[in-house]
Amino acid sequence: MKKYWMTIFFFFALLANAQIFEKTAINLGYRYTGRNVLQAGLEFRIGDSGGHSVILGPSLLYTRAKKEDKLLPEANVYYTTSGQLYGVSINQYSIEPRVGVSLLNIFFLNTGYSFPIDKNKYFKGITFGIQLNIAPVRNSKFYDQIKIM
Template sequence: MKLYSFLFLLLFNFPVTAQVLNKTSINLAYRYTGRNVLQAGLEFKTNDSSAQSLIAGASFLYTRINRENKFLPEVSFHYTNIKGQLFGVSLNPYSVEPRLGFSLFNLMYLNTGYALPIHKEKYFKGITFGIQFNIAPVKSSQFYDHLKMM
């Protein structure tokens, strides 16, 4: 009976998992925030519209601080519209970074911003710029915005 219950729960959970993966992407990015930073994580599109997107993400930043490798958590939120404009903010233990930029169908972001230090050690500060690639793990992903033809 335990086996049947387990299989039932597994099959019941499968469509939910498929829907979550359909709106998720893996992000890989390079940013300059007063120092070179590499970023990797997950992004999730919270709405179904292709005219505008609200995306929440969690990632890790890799950088060297005082000759020591650091892995820092980061949370980000982005809004993109059909014109490709990007507005966002990211938060990590050392700074808050508002961003402006361009989005190419949520596949690639080019952005700039300003890192506002929130920690006594000001590792991230000043004008920033970066490029981010979003890679969807499923073939027919809803994460990417689609080009509408007239």
């Protein structure tokens, strides 16, 4: 019960800042991690647009394992700079470091290696993924700006 109230307090504290949505995006993605995985979640950008920034957020993974559907929570952190993407994600079955390319923070193309941390090795081996980030507000600060001379 205490965790429930702490979570509600945390979300109200976030919503108190009206500019929170300017640096937030909804992510939709596909990854292959030894099996097909669909991903949906939120991303929050810390840092300035066009420079070095950190993107973090929770996601929900959908996969099919042993003839049953699984929904798994996941947390990820990315560091982006000049179109390069470095990150790590963790869920209850694996830790996955990633490297890739960020196209104006609209698309993430990445690859990595999934290290299992559970006896059920649902996720193991080389991974490939694509992620689309959709900003919920107009003129979002989540996306990088194109610099024209």
